[in-house]
Amino acid sequence: MTTTLDSNLYSVMNARKSVRVFDPNATIGKEEIAEMLKLATIAPSSSNLQSWSFIVFQDAELKKELKKIANNQAAVEDSSAVIAVLGNIDAYKKVEQIYTQNVAEGHMDDSIKDLTIASTNAVYPNMPREVRANIASFDAGLVSMQFMLIAKEKGYDTLPMGGFDKVKFAERFDLPGDQFPVVLIALGKAAAPAYGSSRLPLDEVVRFI
Template sequence: MAREGVDTVELNKTISADFGTVIRERRSVRKYDASYKMSQAELEDLLADAVLAPSGSNLQPWRFIVITDQATKEKLLPIAFNQQQVVTASAVIAVLADLEAYKEAGRIYDKAVAAGYMNQETRDKLVDNSVKFYGKREPEAIRNAALIDGGLVSMQLMLAAKAKGFDTVPMAGYNVEQFRELMGITDRYANVMLIAVGKAAEPGHPTVRLDVADITYWNQFGAK
């Protein structure tokens, strides 16, 4: 609903402009103010925005390990090839994908019933369909779908952080097996990425993007 005295068109323009600023000012930051410590409440608030991202069948397969303990970050440093943001950022958030997320469908749809979004009959049908469909899928297909959802929540997390005045950098460069061993991660979960988050000590450098016209095809690949 528009604010009193502000019509819907004007309000939508304001929202668009704010979002445009966020996506244009988000950059990969690798140098952080080590003296700034995000609170647990700030990190939880950030994750609460991130998990509004979409996911297949709304199964929300993302899981997070939030690393704020300095001693643990020091252990992570060599595993992450000595990237200094690991120890200077307020937190390193490991994004994982639950390869058996469909087993949690009942818990998700129970919340939807409690919120009044669906009735019990619809809930039971959706849970049954999820278990039957995902239970028969090839492991590779389940993994690929979960990683897509993990990418969606990761991008939303980074944009939410920027909107709240924080900076981030996504990290794929780390020893996955050593990290899994350090954190005690079982085979049920796949690694998506690490995300360092905190207050920038230096801004990330500007980058360029290819023109839309150079990477977009209409109605058929290869057709401009």
């Protein structure tokens, strides 16, 4: 059986491309960026721990500094804003806050909340740091893709950038020890068309078993 998804979703997915040249005169207000980020955080996350946070760069001088850290990619300086998506290795420490809010919003009862908090506190602190970092990176990828699709639906363009000095970034922008940068997302209006891109045939990347 073939199911049909909302055609607007398909349009947005197909229209979103990684833009390399941004209009340096285009601006996006703080409130609109905040709205997009709020929508993006509806994305799923491991154990609903939401192990992400964001730094939004709009200041021109800070973007010049960030450009040097990001291998002098022009999009950093020319885009309307750059969103740094961070992973949080110790996101489990907010489990009580998160699940108390779940109860308050009517998503679960207290008994499920208590069981989930106890389980999280029994498991996550004993995970190796590398495992928790991998979880946070995975969550950051989910929220980043969601943000880019939301931005495109609102008429904006994006460029995800993994090529930057993550150690220098953490030092320059005073990240606490439990946070690390995952990706930078340039946000703005395209000043030149994005390149199209091909995809490998499905039978090379999928096995049905």
